[in-house]
Amino acid sequence: MNRPRTIKVTPAPALQVGADGGMEATPLLEPAPLCVLGNDRTPPLIQPAVRPGADACFGPRGACLLGPQGPLLVCDTGHHRLLGWNRLPTVDRTPADWQIGQPGFGAEGRNGRRAPGAASLNVPTGICALGHGIAVGDAWNHRVLIWNEIPTADNTAADLVLGQADFTGTDANRGRPNADADGLNWPYGVHSDGERLLVADAGNRRVLVWDRPPRQNGQPADRVLGQHDFDAHDENAGGEPNAMSMRWPHGIALWRGRLCVADAGNNRIQVWEDMPREHGAPCDWILGQTGVARVDHNQSLYWPRANTLNMPYGIGAAGDWLLAADTANSRLLAWHVDDLADGAPARRLAGQPDFHAKGDNRWRPPAADSFCWPYGLHVCANMVAVADSGNNRVSLWRLGT
8 A cells, every 4th residue: 555755845054156266245225224114024923904194105116216305206116106205214114205107106007097198107107317308118018208398296207208109108029020219128227327218118129228218209219129120029139149139128227337237137237348239139148148139037047146136127337336126136236337247146146145045025025124025226325225115115225334
């Protein structure tokens, strides 16, 4: 007679990879956040249902601190709205001063449950300064909204739209079967250096570049990266992964003159030595993988290391440091410019006790210094704003010394 057997599988320490030659992590951030918005610093074990309000967030995926003292803007993605604080908050759960996308702070729903317009949003994700104003990736409306001045009041209408002919259009690639220079499909990330505007057009597996701030609705891009031309939209440019191709581009940063793109789908960060001037230019360096053809999360290992990534969505630059939200590993990493090389290990870490640990909130209840799927980050002077999406909050930190 066969007896039933119980098989127990645990992530035993013996399964962990070696310690990367003894490399130890240097703290990236100060021990505790300056301020936590949208949720509690230490939420209760059983959290109440998320309800919209001036002090609540639901899965925020983007944040932008426009100056050391503010304003602070947050893409409150799950509530389909943009929240704004006119000055840098310093007290936990400070209510926002204004919102765009809903009839009021207590409302939610895609496009405010109304027809799309210049003050409506559907899964807003990326946000950046653009000139004297801002640009927002309104992902599921397949467009980027531009305000020429920073909003300061509820439901301020955007001035320009990219990806659509006007503010009423919401079809991917304007309803066309192929991509083009003036269409967008899930534009999640936006970035500007004050002159150029770059958009991570994730659904078209590409990054679009406008060499000057756009001046008219639906203005076509000047250049495309990740594809050989504006019409193509295949994953990894229709072939095997290589130095120019992309699968799910999301975050964009300029780092000491270098262009960096977080390609979450290929579990890597692409780095160009300077701004590419041609369509489909290959990158010069790859972080998170040991070669351009490798794309597996954590380089096919269960446990992460200092040189691996698992769906990196957000990136930002702080002087000599490149910061990344290593989203599915629920941690932040930072590389020093002197270490730049294919597959280089990160030096700094936040959210986990060491480079070989992972898990949402370290597989424990949320803490002030833990993360759960951090999607976005933004650096301003010595401050870092982290969109801690899985914890329904945005935390403001000072960089560690």
